[in-house]
Structures are given as structure tokens and as C-alpha cells.
Amino acid sequence: MIDIKKLRDNLEGIESSLSKRGYKIDKSSFKSLDKKRKELQIDVESLQAERKTLSSDFGKLKASGKDTSDLKSVIDKNNHDLETKDVELQNILDEVNSLMLDIPNVPDESVPEGKNEDDNVVIKKYGEIKSKNTLDHLEITTHIDTDLAAKLAGSRFAVLKGDIAKLQRALITFMLDEASNNGYQEFYLPYIVNKESLIGTGQLPKFEEDQFKVSDRLYLSPTAEVQLTNMFRDKILDDIELPIKVTAHTSCFRSEAGSYGKDTRGLIRQHQFEKIELVQITHPTNSMDCLNDLLKNACQILDKLELPYQVIELCTGDLGFSSAKTFDIEVWMPSQNKYREISSCSNFSDFQARRSNIKFKDKKGNTFAHTINGSGLAVGRTLIALLENRFNGNDEIDLPECLVSYFGSKKVKLK
RNA sequence: GGAGAGUUGGCUGAGUGGUCGAAAGCGCCUCCCUGCUAAGGAGGUAACUGGGCAACUGGUUCGAGGGUUCGAAUCCCUCACUCUCCGCCA
The missing domain is CATH 3.30.930.10 (Bira Bifunctional Protein; Domain 2)
Known part of the structure; x- marks a missing residue:
């Protein structure tokens, strides 16, 4: 597995190195996948943060014996959104992962170029x-x-x-x-x-x-x-x-x-x-x-x-x-x-x-x-x-x- | 093959629903003290990952995967692995 950060930072460089060993990386699909990944991950993580605070509020409310039904409906909506976004994110991550697993190692600079x-x-x-x-x-x-x-x-x-x-x-x-x-x-x-x-x-x-x-x-x-x-x-x-x-x-x-x-x-x-x-x-x-x-x-x-x-x-x-x-x-x-x-x-x-x-x-x-x-x-x-x-x-x-x-x-x- | 007990940070090991990424000890790091050494004192110390130029700030992870719940290291299910005893055996 190569370093995904290097791929993000230096896609062109990695592409040309890999092409020397006859591997063609699908640049545009990597770029669009990574963009989607970023958006979804931010969404999911902020919904998770939200869930944390809401849950702890819920606990306090319950402890003080107050009515929780309003808060419960907020929580339900949040959880529902989280679930849908999370499924989307997992799908994207699976795609990214199988793309990464398929990529061979980058040859060292010193390796002579050749076809076979x-x-x-x-x-x-x-x-x-x-x-x-x-x-x-x-x-x-x-x-x-x-x-x-x-x-x-x-x-x-x-x-x-x-x-x-x-x-x-x-x-x-x-x-x-x-x-x-x-x-x-x-x-x-x-x-x-x-x-x-x-x-x-x-x-x-x-x-x-x-x-x-x-x-x-x-x-x-x-x-x-x-x-x-x-x-x-x-x-x-x-x-x-x-x-x-x-x-x-x-x-x-x-x-x-x-x-x-x-x-x-x-x-x-x-x-x-x-x-x-x-x-x-x-x-x-x-x-x-x-x-x-x-x-x-x-x-x-x-x-x-x-x-x-x-x-x-x-x-x-x-x-x-x-x-x-x-x-x-x-x-x-x-x-x-x-x-x-x-x-x-x-x-x-x-x-x-x-x-x-x-x-x-x-x-x-x-x-x-x-x-x-x-x-x-x-x-x-x-x-x-x-x-x-x-x-x-x-x-x-x-x-x-x-x-x-x-x-x-x-x-x-x-x- | 039969019966039972486990799996938590670099290690040992507590923790049975929110204040737990997690007590305590060991180890490690920084500092203090002591002429060296030993001992002692103060503080720090999990990994992975997102966003951000940065300061910083989120998220995930208690063997793995599902489930219950507003909320799971903790309750339920499945699987993997480890250990102990019995049987068998090089």
C-alpha cells in the first residue's frame, strides 16, 4: 500500500513514477473520490460531535426528571442523517481502499527504466x-x-x-x-x-x-x-x-x-x-x-x-x-x-x-x-x-x- | 474431542450503561535534589485519522463483526484467538 497522503500531495509525480513500471493510475477518479470523501467525512464527523453533546444533554434532562420528548425528536433526526451520510462515506472509503490496494509500489529513483x-x-x-x-x-x-x-x-x-x-x-x-x-x-x-x-x-x-x-x-x-x-x-x-x-x-x-x-x-x-x-x-x-x-x-x-x-x-x-x-x-x-x-x-x-x-x-x-x-x-x-x-x-x-x-x-x- | 476462564495503552492490571481514552503500578521522557552511584521529589507519556498556513480543533479505537439504547469497554448475538484442566498423541 502506498501512502495516500503522498498521492494527494503529489499526484502527478506518483503518476509518472508508476507509469515507468507500466501502471496507469486513474487520476480523475481518484481526485473526485477524494473530494467526495472529504465532504462526507466532514459531515459525518460533525454529526457525530453533535450526537455526543445531544446525548449528554439527554442524560442530564432525564436525570432531572424533565420531559425529553422534544430533544428525542432532535436526536432522532440527527441519528437518521448520520446513518445515511455514514453509509455514503463507507461506500466511498471502500472504493478508495480498493483503488489503493491495486496500486503497486513506486519504483526507487535509481531503478533503470524498461518495459520488461x-x-x-x-x-x-x-x-x-x-x-x-x-x-x-x-x-x-x-x-x-x-x-x-x-x-x-x-x-x-x-x-x-x-x-x-x-x-x-x-x-x-x-x-x-x-x-x-x-x-x-x-x-x-x-x-x-x-x-x-x-x-x-x-x-x-x-x-x-x-x-x-x-x-x-x-x-x-x-x-x-x-x-x-x-x-x-x-x-x-x-x-x-x-x-x-x-x-x-x-x-x-x-x-x-x-x-x-x-x-x-x-x-x-x-x-x-x-x-x-x-x-x-x-x-x-x-x-x-x-x-x-x-x-x-x-x-x-x-x-x-x-x-x-x-x-x-x-x-x-x-x-x-x-x-x-x-x-x-x-x-x-x-x-x-x-x-x-x-x-x-x-x-x-x-x-x-x-x-x-x-x-x-x-x-x-x-x-x-x-x-x-x-x-x-x-x-x-x-x-x-x-x-x-x-x-x-x-x-x-x-x-x-x-x-x-x-x-x-x-x-x-x-x- | 469434553469442561471452564479470558482478550483493555510499551508492559502488568482495574473498570458492569453517561462524569471513561480509561484507575493504579512498572517502564520511558523532562526537571529538582544529592560531590559519583543508589534512593527521593514534581510534571509529562496510547494509536489512528479529518479540517486548518498556523495557533488550534474535531472524529475513531477497550480481540473482530453485528445488535439493543438518546448514549456501550460495560448488556445481547456470531466469529477469531489465548490460557487452564481432562482425554488422545510425536
């Missing part, structure tokens, strides 16, 4: 592409079994066996340790979350069909961003606590309703996958520094894993709904001969904080915080990248140095 993903900007490439391998991960190892998973659950699931299952476990521990070393407090979280939480981080109401619903009010969490951010929902933090850095490993669940036929093979796009998430709650003045910090934390993991990757900055046209600025980290996937997203690091400015009511307190008063998050990293995709980049035709691969102690051996058996 073709206009994203490669910031830097890291590591050397050495692999000559063309086989994909399902061809490299027999220990990723999607048929078996289909028997148990359905498509877009996987069973990992033996060393591959163990390697996933090692990766999770490694990534969590990296996050802890970088100052993130580790959490273990519920995988099921309520509606309020999903609304807070922006998955609801707009993206309901992407979620797995387990009951009337409960959903499987699509990312630990939801839990880690909503821990601070409805809180007023102390400014000296900022930035707050938190992390967790969770299984993540996505229905992938909109991706029929996309990445149907293997581990790339699953209904259930493992992810380590990094979240920071920051002061508005240095949130961009915090984003760079978080990006560095995520990149560092790929550096240690010795995997080639690139960092791209999303252009205005490709930004997610809630994001003000996003860097994607893409790891080299030899079988596809291209880079694939393995982490998305975003500054949401006060967009999520406004929805989830996360504030901090300083001498000037209470202000919405900024929220930052990114994966550190997506575990399944990291696993694939390791297999594909390190495969050299044998029945086992060598692990990078950083994983050896976590895995307990230097070699991973593929068959």
Missing part, C-alpha cells in the same frame, strides 16, 4: 564458467526421483535419496550458518500461516490462487518472508534496534497455478521446496545500504560454493508488485546454457510495513519502517547448480571446500 525482463540490467558476472556438461540434473543422478514423488503426491514434487538428500541437508545447515555469521538471528517457524500474515506481506488478496489453502483461514506458507516479516506486524520498534536481521529455513509451498507447462522437468519449479530466507527491518534513511548488505550476504554463499553467477537489476517494468528495487541473483545452469534465478533481493520501502503496520519510534514520533528480503538461497536450485556445474561424467562429484565438513565427505555419490 529484456530491459533488466546485468550488474556483474562472477566466477568462471568451466563446465562442459550438457546433461541436466535428472540425467546426472538417479537419486532425484520425480516418479516416486508422483506416486506419493503428484506432479511437481520430488523424492531425494541417499547422498542427494544428505547434500540438501548439508546445504541448509551451511546457508543458515552463513546467515548467522552475518548477524541474522535464526528462527524455526510454523509452515502454516493465517490470512492476516499473507495480507501483511502482500500475497493476499491479489495472489490467492498461488497459495495452498489448508482451511478456512490457514494457508501453507509460500516463503519464510511471510513469517519473518509478520513477526513484527503491529509493532512499534525502538529506532536503536534497527536494522533487525532475521533468517530461517523453511519448506515453501506454491501452487504454481499460473505456470502450467513451465519448467515441468526436475527440481526447478516445485510445489514444495526448501529455502533459506533473509529479512531485514530497517530505518528508511539507510534501507538501500541494507539491501546492498543483504545482496552481498546472498552472493557470498555462491562465492563459497564456487558457482558462476550474475547479478541483475530489474528494470521498472519487471519489478514485483510490492518492490521498490530488486536485484536478482542468477546461477549458471549448464544444461540450459543460461543463468537461472536463485535469489531475489528486494527493498519494499514502506509498502509492506504499511500493510503490516511495522513502525519504529524515535524522538520525532512513529514512522513506518522499511522491509528488505531475499533468499539466501533457494536450496533446490543450488543443489541442481552444484550437480550440473561439477559433473564430469563420473558417478560422483567433488564438493566445494566449504561443504565438506557439513556433508562429512568430499565426494557425493550420484547413483
Whole structure:
């Protein structure tokens, strides 16, 4: 949710910012709605003030045992007027609100302009592409079994066996340790979350069909961003606590309703996958520094894993709904001969904080915080990248140095 | 699954129809006092939001939503959540 005051004060400015990301705001309907809102609100509030004094007069009259019927008819009229005006006001407020909920976040000034993903900007490439391998991960190892998973659950699931299952476990521990070393407090979280939480981080109401619903009010969490951010929902933090850095490993669940036929093979796009998430709650003045910090934390993991990757900055046209600025980290996937997203690091400015009511307190008063998050990293995709980049035709691969102690051996058996 | 008790400000917790946005305590802020520290004293301290250049001045909010009433934190209904005991269980 963007700030309605900013919209009132600077409609043209917001309009041009939003047009850069391809969103056209309905200026004239906002203006006329807001004008009506103002008139009605003034009416309603003065009628409410009137009711207060009339009611207290009524009480006094009654207490002194005098006749109240004249006053009663005045009160009745006032209440009747109030009710009609109030209904009108509520209707207008509902309209304003749904208009506001539909408006995406305003891109940061620094975000490169562009229409779609073709206009994203490669910031830097890291590591050397050495692999000559063309086989994909399902061809490299027999220990990723999607048929078996289909028997148990359905498509877009996987069973990992033996060393591959163990390697996933090692990766999770490694990534969590990296996050802890970088100052993130580790959490273990519920995988099921309520509606309020999903609304807070922006998955609801707009993206309901992407979620797995387990009951009337409960959903499987699509990312630990939801839990880690909503821990601070409805809180007023102390400014000296900022930035707050938190992390967790969770299984993540996505229905992938909109991706029929996309990445149907293997581990790339699953209904259930493992992810380590990094979240920071920051002061508005240095949130961009915090984003760079978080990006560095995520990149560092790929550096240690010795995997080639690139960092791209999303252009205005490709930004997610809630994001003000996003860097994607893409790891080299030899079988596809291209880079694939393995982490998305975003500054949401006060967009999520406004929805989830996360504030901090300083001498000037209470202000919405900024929220930052990114994966550190997506575990399944990291696993694939390791297999594909390190495969050299044998029945086992060598692990990078950083994983050896976590895995307990230097070699991973593929068959 | 059965039975019961709750949900009030940053926290603890009083408040059963108007004088209640709300006692008291804790915490926090300002000041006073004391050579430092400890203790003590005075005052202040909820959030959200409208109008106004401003001084200022309205409104809303006591888990959520309805209802009764001239008037609801307080009475009634529905829902959500939390806790305790019993049962079951990793």
C-alpha cells in the first residue's frame, strides 16, 4: 500500500513514477473520490460531535426528571442523517481502499527504466564458467526421483535419496550458518500461516490462487518472508534496534497455478521446496545500504560454493508488485546454457510495513519502517547448480571446500 | 474431542450503561535534589485519522463483526484467538 497522503500531495509525480513500471493510475477518479470523501467525512464527523453533546444533554434532562420528548425528536433526526451520510462515506472509503490496494509500489529513483525482463540490467558476472556438461540434473543422478514423488503426491514434487538428500541437508545447515555469521538471528517457524500474515506481506488478496489453502483461514506458507516479516506486524520498534536481521529455513509451498507447462522437468519449479530466507527491518534513511548488505550476504554463499553467477537489476517494468528495487541473483545452469534465478533481493520501502503496520519510534514520533528480503538461497536450485556445474561424467562429484565438513565427505555419490 | 476462564495503552492490571481514552503500578521522557552511584521529589507519556498556513480543533479505537439504547469497554448475538484442566498423541 502506498501512502495516500503522498498521492494527494503529489499526484502527478506518483503518476509518472508508476507509469515507468507500466501502471496507469486513474487520476480523475481518484481526485473526485477524494473530494467526495472529504465532504462526507466532514459531515459525518460533525454529526457525530453533535450526537455526543445531544446525548449528554439527554442524560442530564432525564436525570432531572424533565420531559425529553422534544430533544428525542432532535436526536432522532440527527441519528437518521448520520446513518445515511455514514453509509455514503463507507461506500466511498471502500472504493478508495480498493483503488489503493491495486496500486503497486513506486519504483526507487535509481531503478533503470524498461518495459520488461529484456530491459533488466546485468550488474556483474562472477566466477568462471568451466563446465562442459550438457546433461541436466535428472540425467546426472538417479537419486532425484520425480516418479516416486508422483506416486506419493503428484506432479511437481520430488523424492531425494541417499547422498542427494544428505547434500540438501548439508546445504541448509551451511546457508543458515552463513546467515548467522552475518548477524541474522535464526528462527524455526510454523509452515502454516493465517490470512492476516499473507495480507501483511502482500500475497493476499491479489495472489490467492498461488497459495495452498489448508482451511478456512490457514494457508501453507509460500516463503519464510511471510513469517519473518509478520513477526513484527503491529509493532512499534525502538529506532536503536534497527536494522533487525532475521533468517530461517523453511519448506515453501506454491501452487504454481499460473505456470502450467513451465519448467515441468526436475527440481526447478516445485510445489514444495526448501529455502533459506533473509529479512531485514530497517530505518528508511539507510534501507538501500541494507539491501546492498543483504545482496552481498546472498552472493557470498555462491562465492563459497564456487558457482558462476550474475547479478541483475530489474528494470521498472519487471519489478514485483510490492518492490521498490530488486536485484536478482542468477546461477549458471549448464544444461540450459543460461543463468537461472536463485535469489531475489528486494527493498519494499514502506509498502509492506504499511500493510503490516511495522513502525519504529524515535524522538520525532512513529514512522513506518522499511522491509528488505531475499533468499539466501533457494536450496533446490543450488543443489541442481552444484550437480550440473561439477559433473564430469563420473558417478560422483567433488564438493566445494566449504561443504565438506557439513556433508562429512568430499565426494557425493550420484547413483 | 469434553469442561471452564479470558482478550483493555510499551508492559502488568482495574473498570458492569453517561462524569471513561480509561484507575493504579512498572517502564520511558523532562526537571529538582544529592560531590559519583543508589534512593527521593514534581510534571509529562496510547494509536489512528479529518479540517486548518498556523495557533488550534474535531472524529475513531477497550480481540473482530453485528445488535439493543438518546448514549456501550460495560448488556445481547456470531466469529477469531489465548490460557487452564481432562482425554488422545510425536
